[in-house]
Amino acid sequence: MNGQHVDYDVLADLAEGLLDEQPATSVRAHLEECAECSERSADLVSVSRILAAAPMPPMPESLAARLDAAVLAEAREGAPVIDLAARRRIRMQRILSVAAAVTVVSGAGLALANGALDAGSENGSAILIPKDRKPVPVASTDRLPLVTSAVQYKKDTLGVQVKDQLKKTADVRAGTVPVRLLDCVKSVAGASAPVLLVDNAWFDGREATVIVVTEPSSDDLVAYAVGAQCSGQEQDLFATTRIPG
C-alpha cells in the first residue's frame, strides 16, 4: 500500500501510536514521497497546537458569585458530611451562631413600610434596575437570582444597601435555591412574589440572606430580613423596608 493515499484517521492513529508496526512502516514510507499526504499530516499536527493556543477565559465574576451562593445555601441546608461528630459540631456552630438572617425585599402586602423609607428617595432617582433584569416569580421555579455577598445590612440603611446591591448584581443569574429558603420566601413575601435578588449576607452582625422582590401594583420594591430559621412554618423576620420605584 506504498502508493496509496492515507486519510486523516489513519494519520491520527499513526501519530498516536495506534497503528501496528507493519501498516505504520508503510504509511511512513508513503509520507516520504507524497506531498499531498504530508500536507494532511501537517494539518493534523497543527490541530493539537491550535487547540492549545485557544485562550482560556477565567470564570466570570457573576458565575463565581452564583457558585459561592449555591455552595453556601447548601452548607446552610446541612449537607451531609462524613461523620456524626462533624455533623454535631456543625449543628453546635449553628445553634451558637444566632439565627442567620434572611432579608427579603418583596412586593407582598406584608411589607411594613413603617417609616423606614430610606435615603434613596431623597434625590428622586429611580432604582435603576437594568431593563433585562426580570423578577422571577417564586411560585414557578426553584431557581432564583442568588448571590453571596459580605454586605453587612443594617436596619437603618437596608433600603440604600439593597439598591446598591441591586446595581452591583446587575448580571446575576438564577441559581438553585434550597427548599427551605424557597418556602421561606413564599411565606414572607407571598406565594408568587416576583423575586429580584436573594443575597446570602449579614444583617446587624448576623448571618443573613437578602431577597428583593418587586411589587407589581406600584413598581415599589420591598425588602425583608429574615433569620436562618425562616421556613414555610416560621418567618423569622428581622426587618423589612419598602423602596419606592
Place this chain on the structure above:
Amino acid sequence: MPLFGNKQIEVVPDKELLAKHAQGDPLAFPELVARHRDRMWAVALRTVGDREEAADALQDAFLSAYRAAGKFRGESAVTTWLHRIVVNACLDRLRRRTARPTVAFPDDDVLDAVAPKGADPTSAHELSLDVADALRQIPYEQRAALVLVDMMGYTVEDAARVLEVPPGTIKSRCARGRARLAPLLRHLRNRTDGHDVGPSNVDSKVRAVPRQAGPSVLEEGGSAS
C-alpha cells in the same frame, strides 16, 4: 502540586482542605472551589460548548462534590476527583441534550464566553470562536478527551483517570477527534504557524500545562494506568 503553572507557596494541600471540609470547616470547601474554579470553568465551557449549560453543569458538579466529599478516600488526587465530577456533570447534560430535540446552539454569548479578555481582540478572539465552533461538531466523548489532553495539557494517563476509561481509549478518542477537526481547523494553520497567536495561553489567566513536561499534572494520581 503544580496545577497552575505558577508556583503556589506553601498552601494547604487539596486533600487537607477536603478533609477539613468533611470535618465541618465551613471555609475549606469554598477555598477548594476558589482554587480550581478557572480551570474547571475552562473544562466545562469547552466540553459543553454552551455558556449557560456549562454554568449549570458546574453548579451541579460543585454541589455534588460538596456532598460527596465525605466519600473521597484519597485513592486519587483531589484534582482528578474534582475534574471527574465536573466532566461527568458536563457529559450528563450533553447526553440529556442529545435525547432532546435540537437546541439552538451557537450563539454570540457562547462565542464571547470563550473569547479572551486581554489585548489583541482580533486574532485570538477569532481563533477562540473557530475552535469553539469546530469542537461542537465532533462527538462529545472525543471532545471531552481532547479538551483534557490537547487544550488543558493533561497526560493521556491523567485524562484516563478523569474519564475512567483505559488510556488506549483516550488515545483513540483523541485520534478520532483530531482527524475530524483537521479539515475544520485547516484554515487556522498559517495563523498559528507564525507568531500571531502566542503559544499556549500566555496572556490568559488560566495556563495550559505543557504536556510533555515531566510528572503528572494531576498530582500523584492513583494506581498508574
